[in-house]
Amino acid sequence: MEEFLQDLNESQQQAVLYNEGPSLVIAGAGSGKTRVLTYKIAFLLESGYAPYNILALTFTNKAAREMKERIASIVGGPTAARLWMGTFHSIFSRILRVNADRLGFTSDFTIYDTSDSRSLLKSIIKEKDLDDKIYKPASVQAIISNAKNALITPQAYQVNKDLVESDERAKRPLIKDIYQTYWNRCQKAGVMDFDDLLLYTNILFRDHPDVLERYRQIFRFILVDEYQDTNFAQHLIIHQLSKGHNHICVVGDDAQSIYSFRGANISNILNLKSDYPGCKTFKLERNYRSTQNIVRAANSLIDKNKEQIRKQVYSENAVGNKIDVLSAYSDFEEGYMVANRVSEMKRLSKYAYNDFVILYRTNAQSRIFEEALRKKNIPYRIYGGLSFYQRKEIKDVIAYFRLAINPHDEEAIKRVINYPARGIGDTTLGKIIECGIHNDVSLWQVIATPLEYTLPVNNGTLNKIQKFKELIEEFIDANNKMNAMDIAELIIRRSGIFTEIYANRSPENLSRQENLQELMNGIQEFCSLRQEEGVEEIALTDFLAEISLATDQDEKEDDDSDKVTMMTIHASKGLEFKNVFVVGLEEDLFPAALSKNSERELEEERRLLYVAITRAEENCALSYAATRYRNGQPTAMPPSRFLKDIDPTYLNMPSELKSKQNVEDSIYSFSSRSLGMYSSSRSSFFKREEPVLPSKKQDLPLKSYSPRLKRLDAVNTSSVSGGSVSITGLDVGARIRHDRFGSGIVTEISGEGDNRKIGVEFEQVGKKQLLLKFAKFTIIK
Ligand SMILES: Nc1ncnc2c1ncn2[C@@H]1O[C@H](COP(=O)(O)OP(=O)(O)OP(=O)(O)O)[C@@H](O)[C@H]1O
Ligand SMILES: [Mg+2]
Numbered sequence: 219m220e221e222f223l224q225d226l227n228e229s230q231q232q233a234v235l236y237n238e239g240p241s242l243v244i245a246g247a248g249s250g251k252t253r254v255l256t257y258k259i260a261f262l263l264e265s266g267y268a269p270y271n272i273l274a275l276t277f278t279n280k281a282a283r284e285m286k287e288r289i290a291s292i293v294g295g296p297t298a299a300r301l302w303m304g305t306f307h308s309i310f311s312r313i314l315r316v317n318a319d320r321l322g323f324t325s326d327f328t329i330y331d332t333s334d335s336r337s338l339l340k341s342i343i344k345e346k347d348l349d350d351k352i353y354k355p356a357s358v359q360a361i362i363s364n365a366k367n368a369l370i371t372p373q374a375y376q377v378n379k380d381l382v383e384s385d386e387r388a389k390r391p392l393i394k395d396i397y398q399t400y401w402n403r404c405q406k407a408g409v410m411d412f413d414d415l416l417l418y419t420n421i422l423f424r425d426h427p428d429v430l431e432r433y434r435q436i437f438r439f440i441l442v443d444e445y446q447d448t449n450f451a452q453h454l455i456i457h458q459l460s461k462g463h464n465h466i467c468v469v470g471d472d473a474q475s476i477y478s479f480r481g482a483n484i485s486n487i488l489n490l491k492s493d494y495p496g497c498k499t500f501k502l503e504r505n506y507r508s509t510q511n512i513v514r515a516a517n518s519l520i521d522k523n524k525e526q527i528r529k530q531v532y533s534e535n536a537v538g539n540k541i542d543v544l545s546a547y548s549d550f551e552e553g554y555m556v557a558n559r560v561s562e563m564k565r566l567s568k569y570a571y572n573d574f575v576i577l578y579r580t581n582a583q584s585r586i587f588e589e590a591l592r593k594k595n596i597p598y599r600i601y602g603g604l605s606f607y608q609r610k611e612i613k614d615v616i617a618y619f620r621l622a623i624n625p626h627d628e629e630a631i632k633r634v635i636n637y638p639a640r641g642i643g644d645t646t647l648g649k650i651i652e653c654g655i656h657n658d659v660s661l662w663q664v665i666a667t668p669l670e671y672t673l674p675v676n677n678g679t680l681n682k683i684q685k686f687k688e689l690i691e692e693f694i695d696a697n698n699k700m701n702a703m704d705i706a707e708l709i710i711r712r713s714g715i716f717t718e719i720y721a722n723r724s725p726e727n728l729s730r731q732e733n734l735q736e737l738m739n740g741i742q743e744f745c746s747l748r749q750e751e752g753v754e755e756i757a758l759t760d761f762l763a764e765i766s767l768a769t770d771q772d773e774k775e776d777d778d779s780d781k782v783t784m785m786t787i788h789a790s791k792g793l794e795f796k797n798v799f800v801v802g803l804e805e806d807l808f809p810a811a812l813s814k815n816s817e818r819e820l821e822e823e824r825r826l827l828y829v830a831i832t833r834a835e836e837n838c839a840l841s842y843a844a845t846r847y848r849n850g851q852p853t854a855m856p857p858s859r860f861l862k863d864i865d866p867t868y869l870n871m872p873s874e875l876k877s878k879q880n881v882e883d884s885i886y887s888f889s890s891r892s893l894g895m896y897s898s899s900r901s902s903f904f905k906r907e908e909p910v911l912p913s914k915k916q917d918l919p920l921k922s923y924s925p926r927l928k929r930l931d932a933v934n935t936s937s938v939s940g941g942s943v944s945i946t947g948l949d950v951g952a953r954i955r956h957d958r959f960g961s962g963i964v965t966e967i968s969g970e971g972d973n974r975k976i977g978v979e980f981e982q983v984g985k986k987q988l989l990l991k992f993a994k995f996t997i998i999k
Pocket of ligand 1: 225230249474506507794832
């Protein structure tokens with residue numbers, strides 16, 4: 219047996235070694251499922267599979283990168299680099315680009331994020347003169363998204379009796395028309411939304427058997443992590459691709475299925491056996507992550523769910539501390555309690571800030587913790603929320619980027635046709651849209667040839683439209699000739715955004731300037747990484763493809779400085795931290811108010827808490843507040859029913875819950891007393907401040923959003939760039955430290971001038987060629 223398999227226990231080894239047919243590893247949290255998948259890939263490579271014949275799908279890009287690094291340390295970097303490894307969306311968008319013509323798209327299609335899709339739906343609802351209180355854009359979006367994930371196209375939707383009748387009962391009979399219009403508009407604009415990436419992949423494979431056959435030949439072995447959160451569209455893609463060879467291994471935990479609102483279907487894993495006859499199941503029972511108390515507490519919680527595959531999970535780690543239940547009078551106090559604990563634990567133990575995570579049910583809860591941590595000077599980072607690429611000034615610039623690549627992109631046109639202001643108002647835009655619909659062409663076609671489509675505007679307006687058209691054409695032209703960095707700068711300057719944002723130094727503009735700078739840093743970093751690997755010309759398209767598919771967890775991945783992490787529980791899937799705070803354990807928040815009507819949804823909320831608790835290695839605390847500001851009002855919040863689902867043997871309950879014997883009693887007493895207590899009996903230490911409205915983005919400390927900026931600064935001061943300085947001590951045999959690849963030994967130096975390269979054998983990622991002109995590293999003596 220390969221030596222590296224010694225890192226696994228016996229049941230894990232069996233799962234890795236089994237190779238005679240489809241297999242499923244189903245096991246509780248922290249039992250090494252991801253580890254099994256990682257080692258299985260390494261094992262397949264060692265047994266002769268070529269890396270480009272292995273497809274491995276993960277839930278986030280970050281997870282893919284981490285897995286790749288681990289595999290690289292076993293089989294070497296270059297081999298690991300050639301694996302097909304990534305999220306469903308990133309892998310299948312690559313495949314769609316290559317085969318776009320089969321679907322009536324070009325390979326330059328752009329991608330609508332959730333807010334672009336919502337904005338298009340809003341326009342459509344308005345154009346159709348529908349009431350947006352009945353046809354709520356968010357609900358319509360969810361219905362269309364569900365339909366797409368169930369592989370129901372608009373044509374199929376029209377004739378699907380169940381769906382049509384259900385819409386009629388809900389007095390929204392025109393959803394089917396909205397869906398059809400939305401579909402046509404995306405096609406005209408040459409864009410795909412996130413759900414389309416999966417839907418079109420399915421259509422591609424269904425309608426083009428030769429393409430399916432080609433990818434079946436390529437993907438000789440398929441592995442999927444977190445299978446419990448796949449939806450029907452993903453499940454089917456995998457099923458199609460693995461048919462024939464049946465070389466497939468999926469891992470998952472039904473108790474951690476938490477994405478049903480995105481169409482994830484727990485039955486995909488429960489019914490795997492019927493889809494893959496002969497599928498062999500492996501169970502892993504030993505948890506390596508957490509203390510015994512944490513594992514037992516989590517087991518006792520999930521035990522209350524009816525729908526589940528029963529599992530034994532045990533830990534042989536230390537018994538550990540009980541889970542602390544922290545009771546606060548208010549959300550504000552909850553923030554302080556957690557912040558105080560963090561500093562105390564850090565002071566008393568060996569912990570770094572990185573060892574702490576605060577997990578919440580909804581993004582909005584982060585503000586109160588930010589405030590408390592900031593006051594105590596505790597550094598933190600937030601994942602998710604208003605992501606960097608969702609900020610206005612960034613979306614504006616990216617809209618121009620998108621137009622340089624695909625001028626038909628409707629949402630991008632709408633966003634910037636009059637930004638910065640160029641006298642093309644809403645009325646004119648309305649006419650352009652109408653004209654496009656009337657002639658069945660894209661907005662860009664109308665803009666490019668307004669006379670051909672008899673756009674009803676005066677000559678002054680025609681002139682302005684002409685100027686906008688010339689601007690975009692200039693960008694398209696430049697995009698064909700320039701690299702990503704230069705075209706980005708050209709766009710920012712020529713579009714007028716630069717003048718707009720650098721017009722003055724108002725605090726708002728300063729923050730926008732920093733964001734623009736940060737965007738440029740991001741592009742620069744993206745380019746230098748590729749250049750170091752020898753890719754000379756990096757196109758804007760490559761950068762855009764990369765950022766269009768970022769997930770909540772991916773955003774700040776480069777920031778490895780010492781900070782407390784905050785994120786939603788959804789984003790924490792698969793991760794682990796020494797100390798975990800799960801906050802806001804209150805009725806109507808966790809479980810969420812809407813989930814309380816159905817047992818099924820309540821079970822999903824319970825699984826969510828199971829996921830949260832099982833992120834903890836050493837300590838876990840659960841907190842709740844008796845009152846919370848909601849919709850600008852202090853609102854009484856009874857403690858969550860889930861607190862009583864956990865076996866009290868593993869909990870340190872606050873005395874008020876203990877004395878009442880059970881939480882249920884206290885649910886009632888809490889609601890009646892809490893408001894009075896809120897104002898009268900608070901200690902002065904937790905002085906209440908004015909209720910604060912959700913913080914504006916510029917209130918947030920910029921640093922927590924600027925890991926790239928920081929990183930680049932760090933690189934500039936501590937390392938050398940081979941192109942501009944003559945480097946003494948850089949010889950074959952020299953030891954260097956590279957910012958990203960870690961340390962390694964120079965094995966060769968070749969080339970002249972701009973083409974001068976070094977070959978480096980890195981400890982972690984194996985051999986790499988670096989172009990000296992771009993490479994950034996330090997020579998270690
Ligand atoms: N055989 C083993 N020996 C030592 N450590 C192990 C072993 N198996 C797993 N671990 C460690 O236990 C932790 C949990 O493993 P892993 O993340 O693979 O679990 P998982 O089942 O994927 O968890 P989750 O359900 O949360 O995704 C990791 O830190 C991993 O390195
Ligand atoms: Mg895992």
